Amino acid sequence: MSAANNNKMIIFIGDGLGDRPVASLGGKTPLEAQETPNLDHLAANGLSGMMNPISPGRRVGSDTAHMAILGYDPFKYYKGRGPFEAKGVGLDLKPGDVAFRCNFSTVEGRKVIDRRAGRIKSGTDQLAAAVNAKAGLIDGVQCIFKESVEHRAALLLRGEGLDYRVTEVDPHHENADYPDCQPLPEAANDPGAIKTAAVVTKWVQLAYEALRDHPVNVERVAEGLPPANIALPRGVGTAVDLEPFSHKYGVSGAMIVEVDLVRGLGDYLAMDVIDVPGATGGQDTDEIAIARGVVEALQTHDFVLANIKAPDLGGHDGDAVKKMAAIAKVDNAIGHLLENLDFNNVVIMVTGDHCTPVGFMDHTGDAIPAVFYGCGVRPDEVETYGERAAMRGGLGQFTGEDIMCLLTNFSGVQDKFGA
Amino acid sequence: MSAANNNKMIIFIGDGLGDRPVASLGGKTPLEAQETPNLDHLAANGLSGMMNPISPGRRVGSDTAHMAILGYDPFKYYKGRGPFEAKGVGLDLKPGDVAFRCNFSTVEGRKVIDRRAGRIKSGTDQLAAAVNAKAGLIDGVQCIFKESVEHRAALLLRGEGLDYRVTEVDPHHENADYPDCQPLPEAANDPGAIKTAAVVTKWVQLAYEALRDHPVNVERVAEGLPPANIALPRGVGTAVDLEPFSHKYGVSGAMIVEVDLVRGLGDYLAMDVIDVPGATGGQDTDEIAIARGVVEALQTHDFVLANIKAPDLGGHDGDAVKKMAAIAKVDNAIGHLLENLDFNNVVIMVTGDHCTPVGFMDHTGDAIPAVFYGCGVRPDEVETYGERAAMRGGLGQFTGEDIMCLLTNFSGVQDKFGA
Numbered sequence: 001m002s003a004a005n006n007n008k009m010i011i012f013i014g015d016g017l018g019d020r021p022v023a024s025l026g027g028k029t030p031l032e033a034q035e036t037p038n039l040d041h042l043a044a045n046g047l048s049g050m051m052n053p054i055s056p057g058r059r060v061g062s063d064t065a066h067m068a069i070l071g072y073d074p075f076k077y078y079k080g081r082g083p084f085e086a087k088g089v090g091l092d093l094k095p096g097d098v099a100f101r102c103n104f105s106t107v108e109g110r111k112v113i114d115r116r117a118g119r120i121k122s123g124t125d126q127l128a129a130a131v132n133a134k135a136g137l138i139d140g141v142q143c144i145f146k147e148s149v150e151h152r153a154a155l156l157l158r159g160e161g162l163d164y165r166v167t168e169v170d171p172h173h174e175n176a177d178y179p180d181c182q183p184l185p186e187a188a189n190d191p192g193a194i195k196t197a198a199v200v201t202k203w204v205q206l207a208y209e210a211l212r213d214h215p216v217n218v219e220r221v222a223e224g225l226p227p228a229n230i231a232l233p234r235g236v237g238t239a240v241d242l243e244p245f246s247h248k249y250g251v252s253g254a255m256i257v258e259v260d261l262v263r264g265l266g267d268y269l270a271m272d273v274i275d276v277p278g279a280t281g282g283q284d285t286d287e288i289a290i291a292r293g294v295v296e297a298l299q300t301h302d303f304v305l306a307n308i309k310a311p312d313l314g315g316h317d318g319d320a321v322k323k324m325a326a327i328a329k330v331d332n333a334i335g336h337l338l339e340n341l342d343f344n345n346v347v348i349m350v351t352g353d354h355c356t357p358v359g360f361m362d363h364t365g366d367a368i369p370a371v372f373y374g375c376g377v378r379p380d381e382v383e384t385y386g387e388r389a390a391m392r393g394g395l396g397q398f399t400g401e402d403i404m405c406l407l408t409n410f411s412g413v414q415d416k417f418g419a
Numbered sequence: 420m421s422a423a424n425n426n427k428m429i430i431f432i433g434d435g436l437g438d439r440p441v442a443s444l445g446g447k448t449p450l451e452a453q454e455t456p457n458l459d460h461l462a463a464n465g466l467s468g469m470m471n472p473i474s475p476g477r478r479v480g481s482d483t484a485h486m487a488i489l490g491y492d493p494f495k496y497y498k499g500r501g502p503f504e505a506k507g508v509g510l511d512l513k514p515g516d517v518a519f520r521c522n523f524s525t526v527e528g529r530k531v532i533d534r535r536a537g538r539i540k541s542g543t544d545q546l547a548a549a550v551n552a553k554a555g556l557i558d559g560v561q562c563i564f565k566e567s568v569e570h571r572a573a574l575l576l577r578g579e580g581l582d583y584r585v586t587e588v589d590p591h592h593e594n595a596d597y598p599d600c601q602p603l604p605e606a607a608n609d610p611g612a613i614k615t616a617a618v619v620t621k622w623v624q625l626a627y628e629a630l631r632d633h634p635v636n637v638e639r640v641a642e643g644l645p646p647a648n649i650a651l652p653r654g655v656g657t658a659v660d661l662e663p664f665s666h667k668y669g670v671s672g673a674m675i676v677e678v679d680l681v682r683g684l685g686d687y688l689a690m691d692v693i694d695v696p697g698a699t700g701g702q703d704t705d706e707i708a709i710a711r712g713v714v715e716a717l718q719t720h721d722f723v724l725a726n727i728k729a730p731d732l733g734g735h736d737g738d739a740v741k742k743m744a745a746i747a748k749v750d751n752a753i754g755h756l757l758e759n760l761d762f763n764n765v766v767i768m769v770t771g772d773h774c775t776p777v778g779f780m781d782h783t784g785d786a787i788p789a790v791f792y793g794c795g796v797r798p799d800e801v802e803t804y805g806e807r808a809a810m811r812g813g814l815g816q817f818t819g820e821d822i823m824c825l826l827t828n829f830s831g832v833q834d835k836f837g838a
Contacts, residue, residue, distance in 0.1 A: 057827070061836065061837025
């Protein structure tokens with residue numbers, strides 16, 4: 001494909017947007033109950049449908065969903081979240097690397113006292129440097145550790161014959177002992193998994209030795225704060241070779257997203273991941289700042305994917321009112337785009353990455369309402385944006401894999417296949 | 420996937436349920452013409468769509484349809500019906516085995532006088548034992564023969580280098596000569612097919628020699644009954660390795676079905692195949708007994724597939740009134756489930772395995788109306804159960820492959836893919 005014109009494309013994701021009927025809303029969903037004049041404008045003048053990131057009923061995470069929405073088959077390319085986390089903190093990955101997210105934590109012996117080491121705010125760069133000095137090479141495997149925000153960090157292993165089918169070290173509970181890293185049952189006899197597990201177990205021990213008496217921790221203890229005296233790996237994955245977005249679609253792409261995992265995916269795809277001040281990832285996020293960021297990014301890119309995290313939070317909290325307020329923010333952002341972009345030259349799709357029903361408080365595999373609006377889009381007869389309305393949409397059911405194809409068709413930049 | 424809660428799942432199949440407009444019903448289909456208050460209740464409060472077992476327009480049998488509905492791709496795993504028949508009569512199969520269904524028949528020379536040997540009722544166990552004694556090993560190939568109900572039986576070949584691409588011996592017509600078994604044209608030069616065909620031809624001859632003067636047949640002739648003096652193989656297939664249902668989905672599964680082939684599939688998938696007294700497989704079947712069986716099976720299983728055969732019979736007979744009466748039975752069964760189960764913890768899908776239109780008198784590849792109802796299901800705006808109503812359903816078109824994914828999503832037992 002090649003950019004044959006100046007038309008622009010937007011995917012706007014309300015994270016966890018879709019829902020199921022809620023009794024306290026009179027059987028409506030939060031999307032149906034909340035007034036959304038701007039989303040309704042898109043639906044009334046656009047083409048609606050129900051989007052399944054992978055296939056009907058398949059439950060996905062934010063990482064796998066965004067991969068699918070950008071046209072990268074997660075069944076083929078998703079090998080755990082670790083690589084996205086590692087990318088997200090700025091580590092460079094090569095195919096075959098094994099990566100983990102880590103927490104700086106506080107332990108006494110093997111018992112985890114505080115999984116986040118009091119949400120340590122500073123000094124983690126010095127702590128990571130000390131870990132790398134002591135545990136940077138184990139059994140011929142490079143171990144690269146890097147701090148992220150607060151207690152968060154990532155660990156990357158690089159060497160011959162590693163395998164990511166190993167257990168986590170983080171016990172996910174406080175007052176639990178942390179275990180050694182082990183091969184997963186299905187890889188119990190795999191030499192790569194055995195080697196990887198052994199390296200991780202040694203690394204955790206060496207990191208502990210580097211951290212326990214580190215001046216940063218001595219000072220924390222003196223201040224009555226829990227020391228960041230260990231780093232616990234979890235969320236393992238292995239790096240795969242993903243075709244850069246611009247190469248796959250022949251258009252330049254940017255991301256303005258509020259989910260670290262998705263930022264990591266953007267880095268992985270060599271998209272421009274743009275920070276927008278005021279985008280907090282919380283209920284208090286500045287949705288107009290995000291929308292302004294999209295308008296600005298379109299000056300220099302053919303394509304922008306934006307994600308507002310807030311709807312997902314209300315879903316996970318089981319709070320329909322909170323979710324409705326977050327949906328109102330998505331609607332505001334769309335309103336800003338309608339006012340500030342010329343949709344004769346812009347096509348937008350609005351959807352969610354998955355449903356997070358307030359009655360389920362986690363992701364479900366339900367289809368997500370979606371609407372395409374703007375240049376090239378042939379409208380259907382749907383008048384509003386919501387679950388039941390989109391079920392009548394002219395697109396019917398479609399999958400994440402279809403999205404970029406639809407967008408590049410509407411924007412007119414897609415190459416013809418055949419004569 | 421793993422059973423993370425106590426929610427239960429049902430697939431309820433009206434065999435051959437769907438149809439086409441029938442002139443004598445004023446252009447309605449039998450489903451549309453028959454009053455079905457319980458099915459309509461599901462539709463009015465559930466999520467409808469059109470189900471294609473494999474893909475739009477693809478004509479399927481009951482065996483391939485049920486495989487697809489349970490998520491086993493028939494194009495990948497279906498290698499003839501023989502293995503399901505053999506499983507259905509209790510034979511143990513290993514991958515590579517070649518299996519046939521057989522009829523005990525009556526021949527004079529090579530001419531088939533009665534394909535069902537007067538629907539012989541007793542003594543077939545003794546006849547089978549005599550065949551196995553005489554023809555149990557041919558050219559190093561084990562030949563295992565087992566009687567089933569009436570004139571029905573199965574033959575299993577086990578040995579090195581067999582191939583199932585061979586012709587049938589049963590001529591399917593009376594007063595026709597039965598042929599030797601031959602390799603199919605596409606396997607004319609295949610050593611496995613040549614060997615298999617030769618073994619089958621020898622087996623038929625040896626079986627004849629074991630049967631013609633057997634005391635059971637001597638007595639039948641004395642009573643004026645046609646002797647079961649040969650066994651004619653047909654419906655060949657080869658055994659494939661199918662992942663057990665409980666392993667594939669992490670839930671325990673039972674079947675209550677009226678079709679032997681489907682029972683064989685259930686056995687093959689290591690599901691619990693439950694007999695329900697009163698389930699005759701005919702127009703006179705006791706549908707309430709079947710529904711009671713489903714309720715009972717759900718006490719000890721996470722999942723039940725039920726099948727009522729009757730609608731298919733009216734379809735094959737070209738009898739719309741008979742088919743409507745069978746549909747009323749399906750509706751009664753659903754009524755019993757609605758009265759006796761708590762659908763806050765149960766999700767059901769009702770559909771057919773294929774359409775058997777009374778105007779076509781055989782299976783067609785038309786999509787089949789389907790409805791999901793119960794826990795986790797987000798309703799659409801459809802109000803009744805029928806072909807045209809379901810075309811407006813919120814699920815649109817979906818395939819057999821999607822069904823278990825949708826059900827495990829609604830019941831909440833599906834693992835999340837990704838983070």
